[in-house]
Amino acid sequence: MKFKVEITETLQYQEVIEAENEQEAIIKLKEKYHHQEIILNEENYVATDFKVIEKVKKKDEYER
16 A cells, blocks of 8 residues: 655744734734744754645556
8 A cells, every 4th residue: 555645844933023913913023034034944843743645546556
């Protein structure tokens, strides 16, 4: 049997943002992220998950 398996790594970053409300705080942090003022790397690692997505069907077994 063959299975399609997915690997998901989670990186996380936290920062205190001064804003009028939660939405503005998210927008400000997104802007910093998109302008590459925040770059996530292995120091921001928090988890790895493995999940079987599907069993590969017979006709797909010969594909890589």
